[in-house]
Amino acid sequence: MNTEVSTWLARDPDPVTREELQRLIDTNDRDALEDRFSSRLAFGTAGLRGIVGAGPNRMNRLVIQETALGLGKYLLATFSDAASRGVVIGYDGRPDSSQFARDAAAMLASLGIKVYLTEKVAPTPLVAFGVRHLGTAAGIVVTASHNPPAYNGFKVYWDNGAQIIPPHDSGISAQIDIAATEPLPVMSMEDAEQQGYLTWLGTDFYNIYRHTLNSNPILSNHTKPSSISLAYTAMHGVGAEMAEQLLLDHGFTKVFSVKAQREPDGTFPTVSFPNPEEPGAMDMVIAEAKANNAMLACANDPDADRFAVAVRTHDGRYKMLTGDQVGVLLGYYLLNRERPKKMLVGTTIVSSSLLKRIAEAVGAGFYQTLTGFKWLTNVAMQKQTNDSQFLFAYEEALGYTVGQTVWDKDGLSALVAFAQMTAELTAQGKTVWDQLEGIYREHGFYLNAQRSIALDPNSPPLGDRLRAEQPNTIANRSVVCVEDLKTSQRQYADGKVEAIDLPSSDVLIYWLDDDSRVVVRPSGTEPKLKCYYEVVERMEREDTMEHIQQRAAEAMDDLITKHQASLPK
Incomplete structure (x- = not known):
């Protein structure tokens, strides 16, 4: 490992992470060094995401440079016109994101690939839009989305404007492995711009996205927008400016933004985990809504690709929608x-x-x-x-x-x-x-829930055990159909078999005779079984929401308890 550490030190362009690594060497912190060098951050369909720090198992400038170089070489090998079509790059408000975006741009430009780089922080959807609008071969967003402050990420879009899927993930990953063993080319941002490889995306680009959304017929319902009020938070992310402008464009004049969370700040000072799904994350926007008697308390996550909302109830409280x-x-x-x-x-x-x-x-x-x-x-x-x-x-x-x-x-x-x-x-x-x-x-009352079950790391694969012991009943409900995505087959209780048009995946779906559903998915990264449950209750005319919710909750508790008790130990 000493040789690997020394090689990394010699390649790392960042004095901060070089100092961090040298400190670990000087203090002989073998555990920390092992953690950083035992593996490399895996590049997959979601790109890269990890804790910022020194070494190949962290997010840092060298990892970004090698990743961008690998991506660029894969694009050149895949598209004959990749260099002229180029890559659009945007980034979020985390402390390292701007530098990481510039490092990626410089690596691509050094390969002769044109780069379109946003002048300031950009919502992730804006970059996805930019791929098709600009006709680029790919897109990159430097973001860790709603992960805690210590994280950052590198997200890749293909030329169709969607996130990459196989085989592109493995193809890019193979090129990154090669790039990590080769000398890195050097090109400054100034040289890239002077040589015509770098184009800055300014206000005009942001306004094109805005005007395109505004002209979307699906978003043309302007039924008395000024009659409702809403509170909004960007959760210290990059969504506020665009969100507020879009709402105003569409006639929503009663918008109350949470000032303390409006500006991009990758340290997330008012929320420990900037994910709207986490307990407490929506507290400030709900308080803002309550103070202004707003109908809605709305949030985007830090890169503005997710949306969450709490709605005022009949008694004046605010309740989150799932x-x-x-x-x-x-x-x-x-x-x-x-x-x-x-x-x-x-x-x-x-x-x-x-x-x-x-x-x-x-x-x-x-x-x-x-x-x-x-x-x-x-x-x-x-x-x-x-x-x-x-x-x-x-x-x-x-x-x-x-x-x-x-x-x-x-x-x-x-x-x-x-x-x-x-x-x-x-x-x-x-x-x-x-x-x-x-x-x-x-249509019926549908209730969904999720449970994760820790497994013995040394136990055999649970998915295979479940396939060998397929149940006829779950929680006293007959299994009428089993969908096995690993074999891509749907088998009914009467013996009928159909093909499933989905990529192979270690997932089992059990459909029960009362329309309930159980989805079982072993985690691919840790000893854990993820179970997703759904129960369906018909609503009769005399049913109130309180009654149907109670009935569904009782059915859900029964399904979860009995299903988990039936799983192989």
Whole structure:
């Protein structure tokens, strides 16, 4: 390891991480050195993400340079015109993001690849939009999204504007491994600009994204927007300027921004974990909404690709909507606005299946993918036709895409769409809660939950054990169908077998006779089993929301308890 450490020190361009590494050497901190050099941050379909620090198992300038060099060489080998088409790069507000973006730009320019680099921090959806707008071969966003302050990341988009999927991830990774053994080329940003390899993206580019969203017919519902009020937080991220401008463009004049969280600050001083799903993360925006009696308390995560909302209840409190509830509300709203057009909507295998029921009711197309927005958008492009255009997709982890302006999750357009939906409901004398209850009464009450189970690291693969001992019942409910994504087969209780059109994955889905569902997915990175549960309760005329929620909660508790007790020990 000593040789590897010495080689790294000689290559590292950053005096901060060189000093950090030298300090570990001087103090003979073998554990810390082993942690940094025992492996390299793995490049996958989500790119890179890790803790900032020295060494190949951390995010730092050298890792960024080697990664960008590998990506550039893969692009040149894949596209004959990659150099002229170029790569668009943006970055978030974390302390190292601007430098990392410039390092990536310099590496690509040294290969003769044109680079479009944002002049300031940029929401992730803006860069995804930029790939197709500029016609580039790829896009890069330096961001760790909603991870804690110690992290950063390197996210890659392909030339279709969607996140990369196989085989590009492994192809890029192989080139990164080669780049890590070769001398790094040197080109300054000044030289790149003088030689025509670097173009700065300023206000005009940001306004093109803004005006494109504003002209999107799907976001053209201007039903009394000034009648509703909302509080908003960017959660110390990069979304505030664009979010506030888009809302104003669409007539929403009563917007109360959380000032303490408005400006980009990668240290996240007012929130320990800048993920809207985390307990306490929405406290300040809910307090802002309460102070102004606003209908909605809205948030984007720090790179503005996710959207979260708490809605004022009938008694003046604020309650968070789940990602599934937001997805169902938006899906129902958009599908019913787009009639009689035949549209295409989709979600993931672990999200609520209620969207499928809604799509079927209006004659829309529906598709389902593995978890991850990379699948939702890439599959949508493959499945849409002239007669069935893509409209909307979501995943339960607060990710939504509305229309075809951005082929990735976009928390900004989702914010506008949700505000427009709320304004229309208000004009009809209804609340978001009224609308949600109406959907449940029409299609059934769907409740979803997730549990993770720690496993013995030395135990045999649980997925294989489950396949060898397939249950006929789960929690006293008959299993009517088992979908095995590893074998790509769907087997019914009567013996009928169908093929499943999804990439192979270690996932089992059990459909039960009362429409309940259990999804079992062993983690690929740690000894853990992830279980996703769904129960469905029919709402009778005499049922109140309180009664149906209690009944569904009891059914869910029963399903989870009995299913987990039945798992192999």
